[in-house]
Amino acid sequence: MTLPISFDDILAAGARLRGVAHRTPVLTSRTADERTGARLFFKCENLQRMGAFKFRGAYNALAKFTPAQRQAGVIAFSSGNHAQAVALSARLLGMPAVIVMPQDAPPAKIAATREYGAEVVLYDRYTEDREAIGRRLAEERGGTLVPPFDHADVMSGQGTAALELFEQVRELDGGSLDLLLVCVGGGGLISGCATVARALAPACRVVGVEPEAGNDVQQSLARGEIVHIEVPRTIADGAQTQHAGALTFAVMRALVNEVVTVPDAALVRAMRFFAERMKLVVEPTGALGAAAAFEHAVEVRGRRVGVVISGGNVALERFAELLARG
């Protein structure tokens, strides 16, 4: 079976993003290595433009629009990082963006999306059907809908994070990776990253990490079909997806070795470690991969492990509240 994305698609995305996305740093920590018995390489997408890897996929998708599509602009549904990623990418490419967000989304997120120049359309998530709103907007304005993960250009864009990670690890000490830990929401990020790992390091295990409360992808891979779950109750708001996409599931099924889970308390412990020891602000979802390594949800001892820190967008009040709890 041919998969929806190839390594060449990711190389092409890398070329589109050059000079536009940050080549985010890869950081290491002796303390983390001593505690885990592994050699850990943290890819810091919390330091990406707009604060998360989502910029990569959104920009790659929008950059491929035809002139007619550019003129009509882009439509996205999101209350999270995808909204800001699409808004910023649209501004950089000079096209209009409409972002549909729930009325009760955090005001800071609505404001940030508007600051990037997007028009924000609010809806009531309890009484209104967002699919219908999307269809109406698309009809009225002719805009192109870009989903947060189940889209080949989005998945390819996200994969450029792993492309850089393998390159940067090689620059650091000439070596490669035995294991790659990637957080999983809808599976866009891990689809791209797994495609890169298979091409550059065929023996590298690719392991997805989900919150314990929202392990739909783990269940889906076990059953061989997409499993739909209730909205999971977890602090990892970027991984509250209810089911994978058809495209991401096809790639994950073919290329991901395993999916493990971690409890919310482990995310808080990892966030504390990053703040205290590495001076990094990491959002709960961004800490999934690291938490799996720190708490040995997957065997890391003696291995060279890439860990994608996916984002850092968390209100500081919320950040403080979470750490005080832990």
Ligand SMILES: *Cc1c(COP(=O)(O)O)cnc(C)c1O
């Ligand atoms: C969207 C997001 C994820 C999940 O990514 P998927 O491509 O949906 O699997 C993880 N972390 C952060 C910070 C995100 O914004």
